[in-house]
Amino acid sequence: MSLKSKFPIIGVMVMAMLVSGCNGARETDQVAYILALGLDKSAIEGKVLVTYQIAIPRSLGEAGSKIGEQTSVNVSIEAANLAEARNLLNTRMARLPNLSHIKAIIIGDELAKKGLVEVVGPIVRFREFRETMYILVVKDDSAYNLLNKLKPRLEFLPTRYIETMMLTARESGYFRPTQIHDFYQRMKTGCMSPYAALVGLNSFDRYQPSAQKSPREKVDEYLPGGVPRKGVGNPAEFLGTAVFQGNKLVGYLTNEETRILSILQGDFQNAYLVVQDPLKPDKAVNLNARIGSPPKIKARLANGKLSFDVSVLIEGEVTAIPSGINYESEQNRKILEHAFAQLLQDQANSFIEKTKTWGADVVGFNYYARPFFPTYDDFMKADWRQLYRNADYKVNISVKIRRTALMWRTTPVRQLK
Amino acid sequence: MISNPVLKVLQSILRLITYQPPQQPEPFVLEEEDPVKKTKPAPAQQELQQQLLHTQQLLDYARQLAAYIEELIAGIRRNMPAAELSELTAKYDCFKQRQLELEPLLSAYDEHVPNPEKLFSTSLEQNMKIIKKLYNIPTNKDPVLREFELPAEPSRQALLVYLDGLVDAQKINLAVLQPLMLLSRNCANGNDIISAVMSACLPSNQVKEVYQFNDLIAAVAGGDTALIVDGSTTTLIIDTKGFPQRGIERPQIEQAIRGSQAAFSERLRSNTAQIRLMLPSADLVTEIIPVGNQVSTNCAIMYMQSIASPQLVAEIKRRIKLIDTDYILNTSLLDQFLEDQPWLPVPQSLATERPDRAAANLMEGRVAIMLDGTPFVHIVPVTLHTFFQTVDDYSLSVPAANFMRFLRIMGAILTMILPAAYLAISYFHQEALPTELVLAIAGAREKVPFPALIEILLMEFSFELIREAGVRVPGVLGSTIGIVGAIILGQAAVAANIVSPIMVVIISITGLASFTVADYGFSFALRLARFVFLFLAATFGLVGIAIGLLIMVELLCYMKSFGVPFLAPTAPKTSSAGHALLRSSVFAQGQRPDELNARNNRRQPPVSRQWAYKKPRKENNP
Numbered sequence A: 001m002s003l004k005s006k007f008p009i010i011g012v013m014v015m016a017m018l019v020s021g022c023n024g025a026r027e028t029d030q031v032a033y034i035l036a037l038g039l040d041k042s043a044i045e046g047k048v049l050v051t052y053q054i055a056i057p058r059s060l061g062e063a064g065s066k067i068g069e070q071t072s073v074n075v076s077i078e079a080a081n082l083a084e085a086r087n088l089l090n091t092r093m094a095r096l097p098n099l100s101h102i103k104a105i106i107i108g109d110e111l112a113k114k115g116l117v118e119v120v121g122p123i124v125r126f127r128e129f130r131e132t133m134y135i136l137v138v139k140d141d142s143a144y145n146l147l148n149k150l151k152p153r154l155e156f157l158p159t160r161y162i163e164t165m166m167l168t169a170r171e172s173g174y175f176r177p178t179q180i181h182d183f184y185q186r187m188k189t190g191c192m193s194p195y196a197a198l199v200g201l202n203s204f205d206r207y208q209p210s211a212q213k214s215p216r217e218k219v220d221e222y223l224p225g226g227v228p229r230k231g232v233g234n235p236a237e238f239l240g241t242a243v244f245q246g247n248k249l250v251g252y253l254t255n256e257e258t259r260i261l262s263i264l265q266g267d268f269q270n271a272y273l274v275v276q277d278p279l280k281p282d283k284a285v286n287l288n289a290r291i292g293s294p295p296k297i298k299a300r301l302a303n304g305k306l307s308f309d310v311s312v313l314i315e316g317e318v319t320a321i322p323s324g325i326n327y328e329s330e331q332n333r334k335i336l337e338h339a340f341a342q343l344l345q346d347q348a349n350s351f352i353e354k355t356k357t358w359g360a361d362v363v364g365f366n367y368y369a370r371p372f373f374p375t376y377d378d379f380m381k382a383d384w385r386q387l388y389r390n391a392d393y394k395v396n397i398s399v400k401i402r403r404t405a406l407m408w409r410t411t412p413v414r415q416l417k
Numbered sequence B: 001m002i003s004n005p006v007l008k009v010l011q012s013i014l015r016l017i018t019y020q021p022p023q024q025p026e027p028f029v030l031e032e033e034d035p036v037k038k039t040k041p042a043p044a045q046q047e048l049q050q051q052l053l054h055t056q057q058l059l060d061y062a063r064q065l066a067a068y069i070e071e072l073i074a075g076i077r078r079n080m081p082a083a084e085l086s087e088l089t090a091k092y093d094c095f096k097q098r099q100l101e102l103e104p105l106l107s108a109y110d111e112h113v114p115n116p117e118k119l120f121s122t123s124l125e126q127n128m129k130i131i132k133k134l135y136n137i138p139t140n141k142d143p144v145l146r147e148f149e150l151p152a153e154p155s156r157q158a159l160l161v162y163l164d165g166l167v168d169a170q171k172i173n174l175a176v177l178q179p180l181m182l183l184s185r186n187c188a189n190g191n192d193i194i195s196a197v198m199s200a201c202l203p204s205n206q207v208k209e210v211y212q213f214n215d216l217i218a219a220v221a222g223g224d225t226a227l228i229v230d231g232s233t234t235t236l237i238i239d240t241k242g243f244p245q246r247g248i249e250r251p252q253i254e255q256a257i258r259g260s261q262a263a264f265s266e267r268l269r270s271n272t273a274q275i276r277l278m279l280p281s282a283d284l285v286t287e288i289i290p291v292g293n294q295v296s297t298n299c300a301i302m303y304m305q306s307i308a309s310p311q312l313v314a315e316i317k318r319r320i321k322l323i324d325t326d327y328i329l330n331t332s333l334l335d336q337f338l339e340d341q342p343w344l345p346v347p348q349s350l351a352t353e354r355p356d357r358a359a360a361n362l363m364e365g366r367v368a369i370m371l372d373g374t375p376f377v378h379i380v381p382v383t384l385h386t387f388f389q390t391v392d393d394y395s396l397s398v399p400a401a402n403f404m405r406f407l408r409i410m411g412a413i414l415t416m417i418l419p420a421a422y423l424a425i426s427y428f429h430q431e432a433l434p435t436e437l438v439l440a441i442a443g444a445r446e447k448v449p450f451p452a453l454i455e456i457l458l459m460e461f462s463f464e465l466i467r468e469a470g471v472r473v474p475g476v477l478g479s480t481i482g483i484v485g486a487i488i489l490g491q492a493a494v495a496a497n498i499v500s501p502i503m504v505v506i507i508s509i510t511g512l513a514s515f516t517v518a519d520y521g522f523s524f525a526l527r528l529a530r531f532v533f534l535f536l537a538a539t540f541g542l543v544g545i546a547i548g549l550l551i552m553v554e555l556l557c558y559m560k561s562f563g564v565p566f567l568a569p570t571a572p573k574t575s576s577a578g579h580a581l582l583r584s585s586v587f588a589q590g591q592r593p594d595e596l597n598a599r600n601n602r603r604q605p606p607v608s609r610q611w612a613y614k615k616p617r618k619e620n621n622p
Helices: A003-020 A057-061 A082-092 A109-114 A117-125 A143-149 A158-167 A180-189 A255-265 A330-358 A366-372 A376-381 A384-390 B005-017 B045-077 B082-110 B124-134 B169-187 B193-200 B213-221 B268-278 B310-321 B331-338 B355-363 B384-388 B398-427 B435-445 B452-472 B475-495 B501-516 B520-540 B542-558
Strands: A031-041 A048-055 A072-079 A096-098 A104-107 A134-138 A195-201 A236-245 A248-253 A271-276 A284-302 A305-320 A392-403 B143-150 B156-163 B207-210 B225-229 B235-238 B284-291 B297-304 B350-352 B367-371 B377-380
Touching (some): A031 A109, A057 B435, A109 A248, A134 A143, A236 A330, A248 A330, A255 A305, A255 A330, A271 A330, A284 A366, A330 A384, A330 A392, B124 B213, B207 B213, B213 B235, B268 B355, B268 B367, B284 B310, B297 B355, B310 B367, B331 B377, B398 B501, B435 B501, B452 B475, B475 B501
Parallel strands (some): A031 A096, A031 A104, A134 A195
Antiparallel strands (some): B156 B225, B207 B235, B225 B235, B297 B367
């Protein structure tokens, strides 16, 4: 076949290309990049308040963008659902919305309490939403307020702030980054409790510890908004966890309870633990801790009652001994390890008690109880919420101090007479 | 006419504003030759009969002459009596008379035979006439005809023919004219003056005999001198080459940091000599095949007799011999006559200006093709991998060489698909980029009025302009073009919001990457492919790029260079010689490339570093 006789074929192919192509192509100046999506209960019955945070590309494109320049704009629409909201967005914004860069879905307190089933389903189904988006719940406030008040000082984009926040959660373990995929999966299993990172707005005039301190505790527990802060600036506070039952918000976990959740799930990366000095109760000892071995959970079923044995090893490095007691010595170290273990164990017990009252299996104990039910249907028939409430939990947290940082023998500070 | 001042003024104004045909000499127009005039009118019947008569006369004369000669020979053999002899002598005079009568007919017949294919005649005058006609003397001023007398017994007229400027005057003076004029008196005797002169009077290193004008022209065109002696049909060609010639210079295009610093030059013989110096072996064969019908140029093919596949050598020779064209200017043109797929932009032979590279390739079983007048040697057959290799790869350590190879491969890939990938992602797959980057791209493009495709084409076009301008401008201005181009395109275009800064980055990286491609022809192929990919990306996004890559791989798989699959040893998979994509240690490269089917596939034993397995000998200190 000569080249000349191929020309009609090539011509048809090129024409086919030209006719069919370019359908999905979008110039960057035709697209509005949505960074975050806020969802709230609307004042109008049967509607949702949808807040789109839309990036202003101009402010990022030019070299030497000024600090404090507005990098995003918020658009709020009250609509029956997300699809209608998108249509309505098109009535006031010239550009086509692109949802693939949404970093976080922020859900207002009231909507979370009402139930999320109508919201999360479409998000998982529609292609443009990524399932790696983070899901956040605003405590005692609306997503609308959070998105409008979120003004980070270091980052250009507010969502970059949220993203970085989620990536650095491992530093303190005070909140758990949750992606929409995990949330949806837990929601659909029926027996697991979905949870989401909790965020709040601080009014800079409150000191509101959320619980009584146990004897060994030296630090306060907080929920978002309750941390005593001074000055002005970004009011957002990432702390604790919002716990759902089914698709409804049932309660909050404090920062310390969130940390216990991480420990029990074996996802505890790093945190500074503070405990009362066992030998000098007015002082505290600090430990930089991480999980030493993943938690071993054993389940037993006797007389229709479940019991779980949980054992976790935490290891760490002492970072501060203000009392000057030589905890590096073999004997003292054991005392210190015991004190830390007791602290965590107390916290774990109170955490489990709290979740029992909600009947919310946040940790995922049901996974270990499944062997006692021969089929999936059997398990679904059993009332897992009740079983969870009635079960016995024996948490055994052991602590090993591996290193004592850069000092190997502590001596008290000498007072000159 | 009334001469009235007002009328005069009016007339002059009228003259100003009305059109007047300009007074110009008739311009020169190159006229097409009238095809009707070109064909000669058919000769009239009468003229044909005349010609027939003439031919018959000539034939008659020839037959009679032959009979006469036979009679004469027979007569001499049997010692014929004097009476008979005188009769024959009378007959001889008669023949002589007739010959004079027939002379005009004979010369008219002679003119119909094409001159270059004619044999030399015994008459120097006749030969000179033909040479003058062949060389268009006196219009043509290059040829020099030097007449002189050979002082032999009896003395004879002789003629030297050479081209002014191609010969060494010193050599002609001292090694040709001087001995011929002075010495031939002693050596020349009898009829066989040519062989006598050749054996005793010409202290020149190369002298050969020719019998045709054709050979004389070819030899004289190469700077030799022809010696024609009256009365002899043999002409001597004497080597007197002395034309201006470029020396051996440093490589201009394939520079190597370590490695030989010599490059090929224009003269075929100097090039073959350079390769021969690199490979001092009797095994290296140089075959010379003239190409071109009207003006023939010498084409040399070189190969290692004991390595190169004989089938390959035969095929190359067959292709070169079967080229039917008037003239071939250089090796690249020759290459286009030879290659398997002339309509694909991918080069199918390796043009190199480095004798060391040519030598290395010959040692692998490839064949070098060179043409007189081209400072490049083309190596065939080649595979795709060849174009990623440089001489420096082999002078550096294995990790360093492979790093450079990797860079070059990445460079080739970037050259081809970076702009297309950018376009595809910014048009179709915006979710594939980090948010900040997408916003930075979008932000930078905010003020640009064109679609990204137009923007990218604009930049590509400008970049190609700079590149083309850089090649075409005189050397002194070359660097200026680079700077001006960079400033205009990079800064001004961004400042004027014609293109976005990110586009400048993309095009710059692409441009830079295209310069890492080792072969000029290959880099051209990649640049062409880039535009195809650009349009595919603009219509289909990454899917388009994937389609393009697929088609490209298919084409490359289909390609062959002198019967060798272009993607070997990757597809078809054969054992590699250890330096196809990345390179292994030299001592581990035990085999020659499998796809070349060399006569001797093994170049060294599996253990080539014998010393590593032998015990070091201890020096005994006395």
